[in-house]
Amino acid sequence: MSVRQAGTQVVLIREYHSGKDTEFMTKTYYLIALLGLLLYAASSTAQQAPQIDIDYASFAYDEQESLVELYMAVEARSLTYEEGDSLYTSTIPLELSLLSSSDTDLDASAERVVWEQEMDLQFAVMDPSVITEGQVFLRQVRLTVVPGEYELQIAMPLSGQDPVQASRDVIIPDYGQQESCSISDITLASRITPSEDREDPFFKNGLHIRPNASQLYGEGATNLFYYAEAYNTACAASGTDEYTMLIYVSEANRPAPLTGLQKRSNRPVRLTDVLVGRFNLAPLVSGTYFLHMVILDNANESKVEQARKFFVFNPSADSALAQPVVATETFETSGYASMPEEEVEQGLEHIQIIATEQELRRIRNVEDLNERRRLLMDFWLVRDPTPRTGVNEYRDEFYSLLMYANERYSVQRIDGWETDRGRILIKYGRPSAIEQHQYDRGFKPYEIWNYNNISGEGQAMFVFADLDGFGEYELIHSTVAGERKLPDWIRRISESY
Missing domain, CATH: 2.60.40.2550 (Immunoglobulin-like)
Structure with a gap:
């Protein structure tokens, strides 16, 4: 085990090992890609890598640091066992690193590493032939770290091959604020x-x-x-x-x-x-x-x-x-065919928050009213998760979020859905957690929205601030690609800025 300090103090509390019993859980392979972080072999002809699910959670520790727990579940059937005197054993080499967040595409340097550990996970069973699908060995590692944005990297060295690697963003909140x-x-x-x-x-x-x-x-x-x-x-x-x-x-x-x-x-x-x-x-x-x-x-x-x-x-x-089946609705029989022009234009304005670049070009280029009606209908039709029913759950959820934004975030003459908070809410859904900082001494009012998972991004954070004191919170920083980034955002919201 090794611990590095690079501007961030990290203390390894304890490494937990427990493999005497296994936890049963049925799994199916089509769901595997959905799991939090998974290591596996990329080629069936190469050495088969064990299957490992890795997760984490953070908790309060003291005024300066937060506690981080790393959870590892190793699929028992994915291991290769060696016969011993009384037990069959298996060993997995694993390298864990926690790196400070970087906005560059450069390779991780030693200065970014705030904690790292090499470990050999060892497991033993009486008889590998009786292991059933879904049985796992569990491991847990605890450490403390200063709140902030990090990258967790995991590598599994394989004999004669490049190591199997995976990484994910890790956002550690500051629980020390009273x-x-x-x-x-x-x-x-x-x-x-x-x-x-x-x-x-x-x-x-x-x-x-x-x-x-x-x-x-x-x-x-x-x-x-x-x-x-x-x-x-x-x-x-x-x-x-x-x-x-x-x-x-x-x-x-x-x-x-x-x-x-x-x-x-x-x-x-x-x-x-x-x-x-x-x-x-x-x-x-x-x-x-x-x-x-x-x-x-x-x-x-x-x-x-x-x-x-x-x-x-x-x-x-x-x-x-049992899902009821309804007849496929045509444009002529739909409500879109007679939709008033004002309602069509408003609907097209709304969907620009989540529309693709190709759809945005169509909105700009199509002028005929009927074609714009068809465009609006097609937009929602391709996003309907249950097209055989009479309900478009995706559209319903979109307008539920839009109405919520109007109720909560409207300011002066600006509707809530047009504000930064409204746009983020509608585009990415409800945040997993909201930290409200309206009365922090020395700072302008601000909010931090944390998301546990955004498709294609993983964990994400958005920072909004009332910079002018009129109640309109602007997006000043986000970890999501394509959104505004301001790494030194804490200085921007200072009263002395």
């Missing part, structure tokens, strides 16, 4: 039970927590367990000794709670409140979902939100789902 509520990252788990065994490698706050690094549930693993921490909850109590926590599951494209999968509770105010629970996902069909946590104030308004994506593969629920 002025506002916050919620840690959410650990998704396959099991959480009470425990007093402090030597248990998965012990935490009186609990045994088995993380689910793949974020996959369903057949064979219908119970989703979760662990998170809420900080400074007094900010939502308004003078009382309780605050309200809402925890629920939603579909990926519809943020409303699913029936039977929500919990609302009044909880005692604490500096740190441990949030632990379980949802039975047996009724859910295969797809992508989110687990949401929301701290509410006395007016039922959200003070801070956190969310975590997960996946469900559930063939039994899929087969029970």
